Amino acid sequence: MANKKISIGLFGFGVVGQGLYDVLNHSQGLSASINTICVKDRNKKRKIDLFYFTYEKNDILNRKDIDVVVELIDNAQDALEIVTTAMKNGINVVTANKKMLADNFELLFKLQQENGVSLIYEGAVGGSIPIIRNLEEYYDNELLSSIRGLLNGSCNYILTCMELNNMSFADALAKAQQNGFAETDAWLDVAGFDTLNKLCLLTAHAFGVILKPEQVLTLGIQNISDDDILYARAKGLRIKLLATARKVGEKLHVFAMPHFVSKDSEFYNALYENNAIEVEGAFSDKQYFVGKGAGSYPTGSAVLSDISALTYKYRYGYRKLKKVKSQLGENLNAVHLLDNSINQKVYIRYKDKAELNGIEILEIDESYESKKINYLVATVSLKSLFHLKESRSQTVFVCAVS
Ligand SMILES: NC(=O)c1ccc[n+]([C@@H]2O[C@H](COP(=O)([O-])OP(=O)(O)OC[C@H]3O[C@@H](n4cnc5c(N)ncnc54)[C@H](OP(=O)(O)O)[C@@H]3O)[C@@H](O)[C@H]2O)c1
Numbered sequence: 001m002a003n004k005k006i007s008i009g010l011f012g013f014g015v016v017g018q019g020l021y022d023v024l025n026h027s028q029g030l031s032a033s034i035n036t037i038c039v040k041d042r043n044k045k046r047k048i049d050l051f052y053f054t055y056e057k058n059d060i061l062n063r064k065d066i067d068v069v070v071e072l073i074d075n076a077q078d079a080l081e082i083v084t085t086a087m088k089n090g091i092n093v094v095t096a097n098k099k100m101l102a103d104n105f106e107l108l109f110k111l112q113q114e115n116g117v118s119l120i121y122e123g124a125v126g127g128s129i130p131i132i133r134n135l136e137e138y139y140d141n142e143l144l145s146s147i148r149g150l151l152n153g154s155c156n157y158i159l160t161c162m163e164l165n166n167m168s169f170a171d172a173l174a175k176a177q178q179n180g181f182a183e184t185d186a187w188l189d190v191a192g193f194d195t196l197n198k199l200c201l202l203t204a205h206a207f208g209v210i211l212k213p214e215q216v217l218t219l220g221i222q223n224i225s226d227d228d229i230l231y232a233r234a235k236g237l238r239i240k241l242l243a244t245a246r247k248v249g250e251k252l253h254v255f256a257m258p259h260f261v262s263k264d265s266e267f268y269n270a271l272y273e274n275n276a277i278e279v280e281g282a283f284s285d286k287q288y289f290v291g292k293g294a295g296s297y298p299t300g301s302a303v304l305s306d307i308s309a310l311t312y313k314y315r316y317g318y319r320k321l322k323k324v325k326s327q328l329g330e331n332l333n334a335v336h337l338l339d340n341s342i343n344q345k346v347y348i349r350y351k352d353k354a355e356l357n358g359i360e361i362l363e364i365d366e367s368y369e370s371k372k373i374n375y376l377v378a379t380v381s382l383k384s385l386f387h388l389k390e391s392r393s394q395t396v397f398v399c400a401v402s
Pocket residue numbers: 011012013014015016017038039040041042044072073074075078096097098099123124127180181182183184293294295296299
């Protein structure tokens with residue numbers, strides 16, 4: 001593929017698909033062009049000539065002259081079908097679909113090995129931030145101790161608008177959607193599921209451990225109120241939705257939830273749709289990556305970088321994953337490496353005390369009840385917060401106090 005012009009079969013022409021189209025048109029170094037674009041809605045107006053479009057996936061998947069399938073649709077189930085068919089047909093794939101990847105990581109890993117094809121997805125985590133290839137290549141031999149990330153551009157945009165511009169949650173979310181940062185189903189963003197999917201991808205590439213999203217504690221910002229913002233502001237803190245994967249001995253602590261961060265944290269100044277990722281190594285100490293985490297051109301440029309990587313036959317080596325698999329053997333599942341039995345100091349704002357039932361509270365530092373706001377600052381068992389995730393609580397807001 002090195003010297004010939006790459007022919008791209010593109011699925012999806014929404015925020016990211018159109019971003020890729022524009023970025024590709026402005027790129028001078030890459031010899032690639034979009035051959036066909038498969039979309040869903042026949043009645044939608046398109047910005048470019050209809051000649052490019054099809055509504056039938058096999059018009060791309062069965063073609064012999066397509067070198068790369070670029071999958072940028074907003075439906076994880078359809079995406080899985082497209083991506084697995086392309087791989088089985090021997091076509092390399094680029095995708096930004098974190099939900100499809102996190103839900104099907106094991107299968108997609110196997111299909112790459114069985115079919116000798118490459119599946120790469122830098123745009124799926126951190127938008128424009130080059131993190132996955134860095135974890136695969138640069139940090140391959142580094143003894144990583146933790147990776148933490150502010151991974152959802154919409155949540156960070158909403159939190160920043162609430163904190164700096166005094167906007168309500170609903171107005172800030174609407175603005176994030178207008179700007180194209182939010183997922184089609186915004187619940188995936190605000191309830192933390194998008195962050196969770198990205199966290200699972202980072203855990204696989206940083207530590208070689210494949211976790212299923214349902215195994216990981218995740219709490220979002222959907223119940224945040226102005227009172228929580230005021231509480232943080234009064235203490236000189238900001239609220240950020242942070243994902244953490246930390247190695248402790250042979251075990252991993254993995255979870256995602258809102259955190260109070262202070263001025264001396266690099267996350268404090270990551271604002272609006274920016275994402276930030278902190279990688280900590282045993283010898284390298286902390287390193288930070290900051291950049292646009294969502295949006296048309298930032299994500300489009302990450303996708304373009306992946307297409308370019310395919311010109312020199314790039315594929316993830318999955319060295320850490322293969323090592324963990326060989327250590328575990330066939331009988332032990334990687335979930336045994338996950339340790340959810342940790343304690344964490346948190347701020348819990350609630351309406352009714354009954355909502356705290358089921359949360360194992362170990363020690364209370366602060367407790368406040370008034371007509372306007374009720375909250376606790378307490379050390380709790382992390383595991384006992386799972387039921388808030390499962391019950392989709394619509395009132396309780398939990399934020400880690402580091
Ligand atoms: N937006 C971001 O900032 C961002 C950042 C990182 C990653 N991502 C990921 O990138 C992917 C695309 O996101 P987006 O924001 O570009 O979504 P979007 O703006 O909603 O666009 C989705 C596109 O997918 C097409 N589509 C849906 N189902 C299809 C199917 N079965 N076959 C063919 N086309 C289909 C739609 O077709 P029609 O045009 O006909 O409706 C539309 O063009 C998602 O996986 C998302 O998680 C997005």
